[in-house]
Amino acid sequence: MEKQSKTWLWVIGILVVVGVVYLVMTLNSSTPATNESASKGENGPIKIGVIAPLTGDAAAYGEPLQKVIALAVEEINNAGGLGGRMFQFTYEDGKCNGKDGANAMQKLVNIDKVKVVIGGFCSSESLAAVPIATANKVVLFSGGSSSPDLTNVSSYFLRDYPSDAAQGKVLAEIAYGDKKWRKVVFIQEQLDYPLGIFKAFSSNFERLGGQTSKEEFTEGTTDFRSQLTKLRGLKPDALFIDTQTPAAAERIFKQLTELKWKVPLLVSDAVTGDPAVVEKNATILEGALAAEFGTDPNNATFKHLLEAYKQKHNVDVPYQSYAQTMYDAVYIVRDGIKAVGYDGEKLALWSRTIKDWKGASGLVTIGSDGDRVSGHIGKVIKKGKVEVYGM
Amino acid sequence: MDLIMQFIINSLIAGATYTLVTLGFNLVYGATKFVNMFHGVLAAVGGYTVFFFTQTIGIDLWVSIIVGIIGAGLVGFLADRFIFSTLRIKKASNLVMFIASLGAFIVLQAVLAMVFTSQFQSIVHSVDSPRVYEIGSAAITHIQLLIIITALFSSFGLVLLLRFTMFGKAVKAISDDEEVAKIIGIDTNKIIGYVFFIGSAIAGIAGILIGFDTGIQPTMGLAILLEGATASIIGGIGNLYGGIAGSFLLGFVENFGIWKIPSEWKGAITFSVLIIFLIFRPQGIFKK
Amino acid sequence: MAYLIHLAILFVIYAILGISLNLVVGYTGLLSVTHAAFFGIGAYIVAILGMQFGLNFFVGLLLGVVVAGIISFLIGFVLSRLGGDYYVLGTVGFNYIVWSVLLNWQEVTRGPLGIPGISRPKLFGLDFTSNLAFLFLAVIILGAIYVFSQSIVTSSFGRVLKAIREDERAINVFGYNTLYYKLTIFMIAAAMAAIAGSLFASYITFISPATFMVMESVFILAIVILGGFANLKGSLLGALFLIFLPEALRFVGFTEDIAAQMRQAVYGLLLVVLMLYRPQGLLGEYKL
Incomplete structure (x- = not known):
């Protein structure tokens, strides 16, 4: 019993202190703050x-x-x-x-x-x-x-x-309209950015009449063999390698090659944003599609x-x-x-x-909603270089 | 139908990888009886040592590999020398050892990240893409084949070591009862030190091979460790043969599981299997 | 000042987590490494119900308690069949599974996108949106939980818990149904963790599965270990230390590129040093 009331005394004590501090702060709020920023603002x-x-x-x-x-x-x-x-x-x-x-x-x-x-x-x-x-x-x-x-x-x-919303839309339209693909499967990293791309693509692609499905993987996964094998079994028209980073995509490329599965590819702009990676994987990426807002060399x-x-750092910026x-x-x-x-x-x-x-x-250009205003542009990879699609 | 072959191969590769982890894990557990979280980061140590020596210093690949294996073994040995044996002398409980090993794991992982950055690296051993062998319509690279072969040889070698040498008998004695082993004159701390060295070196091998196959990252240790621990338990913790069996069983369950179930649930499946085993057959497939 | 209020709120949340885990680990001797799972369940219930149905925070909190209670009953029952090391691994597995569900059941939880825009609590015209008001509310809840926990541990129920920790078989022989006691305390602790989760979700206003992984459970365990087993004041101290230490380290002049890794390294080092030199923590009565 005694211990309980002691505890409540503590709780009340803390609340009182908090309350007093609050009062003191609200009373003092105007002057000191502006003084501080004023003096700092000078030099x-x-x-x-x-x-x-x-x-x-x-x-x-x-x-x-x-x-x-x-x-x-x-x-x-x-x-x-x-x-x-x-x-x-x-x-x-x-x-x-x-x-x-x-x-x-x-x-x-x-x-x-x-x-x-x-x-x-x-x-x-x-x-x-x-x-x-x-x-x-x-x-x-x-x-x-x-x-x-x-x-x-x-x-x-x-x-x-x-925002992620743009990328998926552009690619869905190219995939369905131009390439006439009807079934696209994803191998997608479980992070917000790749998930956003998947959602944008699949909602647009399915609206047009296509079919999508996906296998997700957690960050840091290194073994994609069984997932790729499973996706292969679905006999898709194309595979979208939807990763957060080029490194994850590279791991997938490697295992894709090892499994000897040739399939048309789409990649997220994390990959196209890294020319070194694009060049290194030129063979497998030949003809791959992406949508970027662009790094312009x-x-x-x-x-x-x-x-x-x-x-400064002796390596290329990733x-x-x-x-x-x-x-x-x-x-x-x-x-x-x-x-x-x-x-x-x-x-x-x-x-x-x-x-x-x-x-x-x-x-x-920044819009009234805080987002960057820009169009994602369809891109295709040819001979290790990213080019605008449709040229 | 032709997919099945690929799934089988994938399972074998996974099983072999886990085997390399469980060999060291079970060896150490058998002698010291605690779940060693530090074991995971040793794979990263092995991989990074090879990376450092080949890329930064430019030493020949094979030499670097040997340095890497010894390096990993050494780090494990030192951890025991300074942390775990001290705790053993104080008769610390398993819980304390577990937490200490966790702390050591966190520290070493952070050090690796500071020195090598958190970027994902690959250990390059030859110019182009690896040789790929085809079995039916399934494919396996020569590195992956190497993983399987190494796992088999390591298992075999370790079993021989433990069965037919004085050292091996001493290890078994310690596993059965450390106190009694001391009484009959075995220098338990010294033997356990060697156990740590060997177990850690094998983990280093695992890390190096994984580095060739997929690459290295400072954070690679935890996933490797959890898989290894799960495989060990399924097989019967502390039991080498059990660890091997458990590793391949886990490899098969995971990869065939992916076939039928959306793969993002793979981890959940692994742990559900673990829990089921813990409840219905905690001693694992093979009794110790 | 505002910064201190922010830290104080985090302290209160983690103090609740520490106290509740201490009931299970420190008093009853069950090494549970899954507290983050119930923390997450509480957070997600408030977030989902708030966003989808506009339910009041306090209603969400109560529902979180109920759901956590049910789930902890089921898993607690399963886990109670395990002993020692296996119990630890079983809890880790369960934590992983819950995290996996939070991540993958995207129709409900939005997976990695997380749930943003969670609102602060409101009750009968009282608005707890300002941080200070929130702190008020949080301290009251912490006080209630502390008092409640104190009454448990000083009661005869608490004495049975400690007896279970010391020697479960013996107390069984005396006719006590240890399962009932273990399950009850596990559920109570889970419910408290869920309350902490509700506070967390409402304070940060954004949650995602990443916060509720196994590492978080380890962090909460570290609070209990640091403060000392079976000492509620110790858990307060532990939470205080582990919330303020990383913040204090921010001000130590590590160069930018390694500062963050350095903090991790210090945290790991702390665990190791504690285990080596003071495993009972700061105020613990029970040596690990």
């Missing part, structure tokens, strides 16, 4: 946050993309920063899940007091961070989240990477990014379709701050005015 470094998966399986993308961002920051700072002020980026680990994404966002917003965060990379990170961004008037700019759930989710969210900024990264958008995101943020100042609310409004901004990823 200190401009602080920007980044949320990316730095550990776990997704670190395979998070690590190099962090390096891309760091590269852009270094370039900006070496050129004198912005109005003499240097950019200071703080990187937090979102671990490709909601809880850690939210944690990271909380820390960046409340401890580092940033007004802009480039992140999340995984859609789960972004979805969890968005409410925090909105509540604190901090802009959340994703260079990689493609879940359709993020379209129009908040006036403080924008992304220069397009003739884009000067894109070429510069590739060279600079290679020079996941190029994301690398270009990440790189652009940093520069877009700089231009935004240049235009309207380091203010979350103003930047959010400014973000919706971005139109035909020239970057490594081509012309960037």
Whole structure:
């Protein structure tokens, strides 16, 4: 009995403390906050946050993309920063899940007091961070989240990477209309991006009259032999290799070759976004279809990014379709701050005015729903190179 | 009908891979009686050592492989020397050892990721795509064939070692009863150290072969370990023959399961099989 | 300040998880590594019912408790037939299966896409949307759970649990139906975990299967181990430590590219060191 009432005393005690703190905070809310941002606004470094998966399986993308961002920051700072002020980026680990994404966002917003965060990379990170961004008037700019759930989710969210909805539609139309395929099977990685592509493709393809089916696999799977064998037994017209990363796709290509199964292929733009992978697997990818919003090897900024990264890190930058958008995101943020100042609310409004901004990823236009406006274009792989389909 | 041959081959490959894991796992379990989570990361150590020596230093492939195997064995040996034997001396319970091995696993995996990045790598051993042999309408690569052959040889070799050498008899004595073994004069800690070395080296072989077949990633250890542990239990934990049988059984159930059931449920099937075995035949197929 | 409130809420959620797991592991001696499964069930019920049917958070919470109770009854019954090491592996298997269902039953759970936009609790005009208000609610719930747990462990029911931990066979001989006790505490703990899950879903407003994998169960177990078995205050301490430690490490100046891996390594190292030098945890009365 005694122990129970003691516990309740503790609970009440804590609640009282919490309540008092709340009162104190609401009373003090106006002055100190504005003082702080005012003094910082003058001449200190401009602080920007980044949320990316730095550990776990997704670190395979998070690590190099962090390096891309760091590269852009270094370039900006070496050129004198912005109005003499240097950019200071703080990187937090979102671990490709909601809880850690939210944690990271909380820390960046409340401890580092940033007004802009480039992140999340995984859609789960972004979805969890968005409410925090909105509540604190901090802009959340994703260079990689493609879940359709993020379209129009908040006036403080924008992304220069397009939603998954577009890719599947384009390919479904080519597959049914041009190629006259009626049965397409998928080997699909169980993550939000590949799942989004599958859903977009199959809903469009089936609407046109076709048939789809799929085998899913969890991230990190290395043995696809039995799944491929099973899909082969269904005698499909084409196989869609729908993966999050080129590495997973390569594992599948290898086993496809080993099983000696020749079948027309479609791939996700994770593959076409990596020219080294495309070239290395030229034989098996001959004639394969994809839909990309495009890495344009003739884009000067894109070429510069590739060279600079290679020079600094001695390897080619992987996941190029994301690398270009990440790189652009940093520069877009700089231009935004240049235009309207380091203010979350103003930047959010400014973000919706971005139109035909020239970057490594081509012309960037942001729609009123925060999504990048662009068409996915059908592509085909010939002789180890990605070309526009239908030329 | 021609698909069945391919499924059989796939099952054999999987079974052989698991066998390489269970050999080491069961060996260590038999001597120390705890579920060693650290075992999984040793495969990654083997694979990465070969990767490091061939790619970064440029040493000849075969030499690198030997270094890789010894390296994996060494890491396992050291883990025992500094962590597990200390705990054994303190008469720590199995639970404590399990958790310690888990902690060690997490640390080593993080170290590998820091040194080699989290990217997926492949160990290249020849220029082009692997030679593929065809059996009927099914196909198998020479690496995959090598996995099966290695598994058979390793099993055979290990069995011979344990049956016909003094070392083997000492290991059996320790497995039966560590206290008694000590009393009759066996230096149990030394023998267990060797057991760790051998078991870990075999795990290293597994990692290297997997590296050739599909590739390496710092996180590859956990999946390998769980499959290996499941196969061990099905076969009778601590029992080498059981581990081999369990491995192939698991390989067949998983791959034929995929044929009929949507493959995303493969893991769930594996664990359901595990639970069923745990309930109805916890001692596994073969009694220890 | 707002950051501390955020951490405090996470602390409360994990404290509930730690306390409830401690009832099963610390007091009763059942090494369950599947707590994340019930955590997930609670979270998903609130999320799905909230999104599909607009059901109030508190209704969802109660339903989560009921569902977790039923499922834990069924699996608890199955698992009770297993002893020692096999029990651990059985729970791991069950956790994996639940995660697999969350991931694959996409019509209901949306699989890897997760469920976004979960709303904060509202009751009779009281709105718990602000973080501070949410913290209020969470602390009250934690208090209730703590008091309830305290009353269990100090009662005669609790004494039987401890007796089961010490020597199940002996207490059986005395005529106690140990199955009833083990099952009951397992269900109570599962229900509490589900409550934590409901809080979690409503706080983060987005859930996906990735949060409820086996590793999460290991993390919750680490809280119990660190704090000490069979000590409820210890579990509070354990949760405090394991929530705040990674945050504190953020401020240690590791270079960016390895910082995150370094945190993992430290976490693993902590487990190893604890096992080597203080297996009873900070406040534990029961040595592992």
